[in-house]
Amino acid sequence: MGEPLIAGNWKMFKTVGEAVDFVRELAYRVSGLHGVEMVVCPPFTALAAVSGLLRDLGAGIAVGAQNMYWENEGAYTGEVAPGMLKEIGCRYVILGHSERRQYFGETDVMVNKKVHAALAHDLMPIVCVGERLEERESGTTEAVVRKQVEGSLAGLSAVQAAKLVVAYEPVWAIGTGRTASASDAQQVNEFIRGLLRSLFGEVAAQAVRIQYGGSVKPGNAAELMAQPDIDGALVGGASLEVDSFTDIIKNAV
Numbered sequence: 294m295g296e297p298l299i300a301g302n303w304k305m306f307k308t309v310g311e312a313v314d315f316v317r318e319l320a321y322r323v324s325g326l327h328g329v330e331m332v333v334c335p336p337f338t339a340l341a342a343v344s345g346l347l348r349d350l351g352a353g354i355a356v357g358a359q360n361m362y363w364e365n366e367g368a369y370t371g372e373v374a375p376g377m378l379k380e381i382g383c384r385y386v387i388l389g390h391s392e393r394r395q396y397f398g399e400t401d402v403m404v405n406k407k408v409h410a411a412l413a414h415d416l417m418p419i420v421c422v423g424e425r426l427e428e429r430e431s432g433t434t435e436a437v438v439r440k441q442v443e444g445s446l447a448g449l450s451a452v453q454a455a456k457l458v459v460a461y462e463p464v465w466a467i468g469t470g471r472t473a474s475a476s477d478a479q480q481v482n483e484f485i486r487g488l489l490r491s492l493f494g495e496v497a498a499q500a501v502r503i504q505y506g507g508s509v510k511p512g513n514a515a516e517l518m519a520q521p522d523i524d525g526a527l528v529g530g531a532s533l534e535v536d537s538f539t540d541i542i543k544n545a546v
């Protein structure tokens with residue numbers, strides 16, 4: 294596989310000032326580091342400032358948004374269009390995060406529209422899937438993940454699918470301090486790779502980067518990244534501190 298993709302999802306944290314200070318320090322700490330691809334996903338308000346600063350620093354750190362709407366423009370109060378993200382230098386966009394599904398009613402159908410719209414604007418979607426605790430305990434993890442993958446990625450060509458990042462994020466591991474074991478995470482990521490193979494063929498399935506997310510920390514990053522079907526991490530809480538995010542990045546190489 295290629296380089297691991299480590300993305301920080303800042304959720305609804307950091308003002309513009311805090312975000313700019315953070316990435317300036319991060320860029321300094323990771324300068325000269327090779328063998329890993331890095332992304333930060335600040336809130337909408339800080340995207341332009343962070344993206345401009347990282348471009349000026351030539352830091353090799355990409356920027357992603359945490360959500361977007363699927364229409365190009367229109368009377369959709371409060372929404373942000375794909376072209377607007379592209380214009381300010383976003384390369385990635387997180388889609389279908391479990392918090393969007395849980396608190397804002399996002400469905401696989403909506404995520405699917407967003408995936409198509411993102412790819413049409415040359416934004417790389419980070420598509421989140423993952424089971425809730427009761428689903429894991431009742432043995433339906435694979436059925437749940439299958440439904441989310443098939444629904445979210447419906448109608449894509451193999452060429453489009455090859456550009457995707459899929460993040461396997463078991464909901465019970467997000468923000469709880471309870472990480473999936475490396476072997477449990479590998480098992481589901483391998484299952485997702487198999488699904489992608491059956492949907493889009495071997496070449497596309499190998500090209501998709503499949504991340505793991507859920508309480509990734511400096512201490513567990515290396516073991517997770519060593520798994521054959523874990524191609525990176527989507528990091529929430531530990532991406533908010535420059536020390537822990539830097540350590541995760543360094544431990545992933």
Ligand code: PEP
Nearest residue numbers: 467468506507508529530
């Ligand atoms: C996330 O929100 O995508 C996430 C993985 O959060 P945390 O690392 O805090 O569990």
